[in-house]
Amino acid sequence: MEDRGWAVKEINRLKKEKNAVILAHNYQIGEVQDIADFTADSLALSQAAAKTEADMIVFCGVHFMAETASIISPDKKVLIPDLKAGCSLADTINAEELREWKKEHPNAVVVSYVNTTAEVKAESDYCCTSSNAVKVVSSIPEDREILFLPDMFLGAYAAKVTGRKLHIWAGECHVHAGIRPEDINKMREANPEADMLIHPECGCTTSLINYVGNGSIKSEDTYFLSTGGMINHPRHSNAKEFLVATETGILHRMRKENPDKTFCPVKEDAVCKYMKMITLDKVLTSLQEEIYEVKIPKEVALRAKKAIDRMLEISN
Numbered sequence: 001m002e003d004r005g006w007a008v009k010e011i012n013r014l015k016k017e018k019n020a021v022i023l024a025h026n027y028q029i030g031e032v033q034d035i036a037d038f039t040a041d042s043l044a045l046s047q048a049a050a051k052t053e054a055d056m057i058v059f060c061g062v063h064f065m066a067e068t069a070s071i072i073s074p075d076k077k078v079l080i081p082d083l084k085a086g087c088s089l090a091d092t093i094n095a096e097e098l099r100e101w102k103k104e105h106p107n108a109v110v111v112s113y114v115n116t117t118a119e120v121k122a123e124s125d126y127c128c129t130s131s132n133a134v135k136v137v138s139s140i141p142e143d144r145e146i147l148f149l150p151d152m153f154l155g156a157y158a159a160k161v162t163g164r165k166l167h168i169w170a171g172e173c174h175v176h177a178g179i180r181p182e183d184i185n186k187m188r189e190a191n192p193e194a195d196m197l198i199h200p201e202c203g204c205t206t207s208l209i210n211y212v213g214n215g216s217i218k219s220e221d222t223y224f225l226s227t228g229g230m231i232n233h234p235r236h237s238n239a240k241e242f243l244v245a246t247e248t249g250i251l252h253r254m255r256k257e258n259p260d261k262t263f264c265p266v267k268e269d270a271v272c273k274y275m276k277m278i279t280l281d282k283v284l285t286s287l288q289e290e291i292y293e294v295k296i297p298k299e300v301a302l303r304a305k306k307a308i309d310r311m312l313e314i315s316n
């Protein structure tokens with residue numbers, strides 16, 4: 001697309017004409033974040049989808065997120081600009097595999113990270129995000145077994161913080177699993193004055209919690225934060241430099257909202273190729289042609305919504 005300015009104007013015109021709203025995840029490319037009405041992490045986007053009065057939602061994120069928006073707002077038209085924008089973590093478990101796992105633990109409560117398909121959510125008791133996994137697990141009676149899926153690192157983090165014994169599905173996100181403790185330690189040594197912001201989905205988290213616990217890493221400037229927390233933290237910190245251990249898309253907003261501070265990714269190539277599939281051109285085509293609509297069968301949507309509603313109740 002040659003004329004970005006024209007595309008932006010056209011997107012804004014179509015948004016008004018069709019009473020549409022654009023929701024973008026923090027890992028989206030900068031120009032998509034810039035045209036969005038709302039940019040946030042998974043939980044905040046679910047809440048925004050629930051509250052909006054628009055007739056149409058253009059969801060700039062990955063497929064399971066658009067599904068969640070459609071489940072929450074079944075009367076709205078939910079569009080995803082590229083159907084191939086999937087998620088390697090959500091792909092690690094399907095509904096059939098979950099049903100088999102449940103058979104092995106018939107009395108267990110199932111907690112699913114929001115990175116799951118609608119069908120997997122429909123088989124779950126609770127959803128959670130990285131912002132509220134600990135809260136959700138803590139809310140379950142101590143005598144109940146818990147199946148936690150599909151992110152093994154977030155599961156390990158929730159187990160550590162709550163002291164609960166969880167059965168954890170061995171799924172991982174290829175982007176976050178690629179950030180290793182060695183990367184963190186190297187960056188810390190090179191930037192001793194910087195705050196280190198770590199996302200609980202990172203593969204490094206469980207070992208880092210141990211290092212912080214035994215004093216090997218200074219705990220006062222290491223923060224375990226959700227993506228939303230990562231955006232907010234620099235506003236209130238006295239530090240001038242920040243090392244960021246998550247997908248690099250989040251740096252766009254951190255830099256934009258804190259122009260006097262410096263942000264450095266722990267790993268330059270921590271990039272989610274699925275998130276980057278959405279472009280300005282595709283957002284425009286999506287609005288023009290009203291493609292690709294994401295619709296969930298009613299019966300699946302109703303059961304999945306229960307798990308999402310339970311999560312939203314705990315987070316409010």
Ligand code: SF4
Pocket residue numbers: 062086087088089090115173174175176247272273274275
């Ligand atoms: S960063 Fe990982 S968890 Fe997030 S959408 Fe991409 S593949 Fe899925």
